[in-house]
Amino acid sequence: MKLHKEDIERLERAYRLNLINSISGIKPANLIGTRSSTNKENVAIFSSVVHLGSSPAQLAFIMRPQTAIPRDTYPNIMETGFYTINHVSEAFIEKAHYTSAKLLKGYSEFERMKLRPEYIGDFHAPFVKESPVKIGMKYEESIPLPNGCIFIIGSVQMIICPDDIINDLGQMNLESYAGVGISGLNTYYGFKKLDSFPYVRENEIPEFNEKI
Structure with missing residues (x-):
């Protein structure tokens, strides 16, 4: 297959959507947990979390355009x-996958998908209890x-994970x-260390x- 820009634009919409979303390769699967100022919990799956820097420790992710009725994560x-x-x-x-469903505002994906919110210390937002690696984030910039x-930029406030998945160099074994x-x-x-x-x-x- 060889497609030029004009060929891509003529593709059937769903086919083009799937193709362009997959050509970047495998992306990390993460659940982003939030809680509103009125204590309504929300969790949604994202595949766009990226590392920005280690000092200070910062991560970022991409939020889709906000419509006239924005979803819960961004607000x-x-x-x-x-x-x-x-x-x-x-x-x-x-x-985790089904948290991508568009539930009515105020309905919790934690409850609907039977995932367990976990609060650690006085951190405002809920973690996902089932998750082996949990990261507490503070919003910095959009x-x-x-x-x-x-593009949402945040600073790492907390990391919670089992001791035995990190080696002496600080490298995490995803497998x-x-x-x-x-x-x-x-x-x-799935991930397999090569x-x-x-x-x-x-x-x-x-x-x-x-040469290969």
């Missing part, structure tokens, strides 16, 4: 300034994107807790024998 973050990012594992893929989406990723909109993949390589310095690059 909750704007109201309270706090949210959580929770890794999805194989044990609850189906429940950047409007050309397509109407919003050890059956973490999953998303391709496109609704296809999930190898680990050192931080690259030019004088340490090995001599490779042939």
Whole structure:
């Protein structure tokens, strides 16, 4: 298959949607938990969480355009300034996926999908109890994107995970807790560790024998 821009634009809508959503490869599967100023809980799946920097520790994710009737995640973050990012594992893929449903405002996906909210200390937003890796976030900034989406930047306030999934270098083993990723909109993949390589310095690059 070889498609130019004009060919892509002529594709059937659903086919184009699936193709363009999947060509970026596997993306992390995360549940973002929020709670409104009136204590209404919300959780929704996102595949756009990215690392921004380690000092200060910052992560970001992309929020879809807000319509005249915005969904709960964005307003909750704007109201309270706090949210959580929770890794999805194989044990609850189906429940996590169905949090993408458009429920009526004020209805909790925690309750509908039988996921358990967990509060840790005095952190305002709920974590997902089933998640093996939980990250408490504080909202820092929103950047409007050309397509109407919003780039949400937050600072890491808290990390909760089992001690044995992190090695002596601080590297997290995603395979050890059956973490999953998303391709496109609704296809999930498991993680298997293939190898680990050192931080690259030019004088340490090995001599490779042939082109692949």
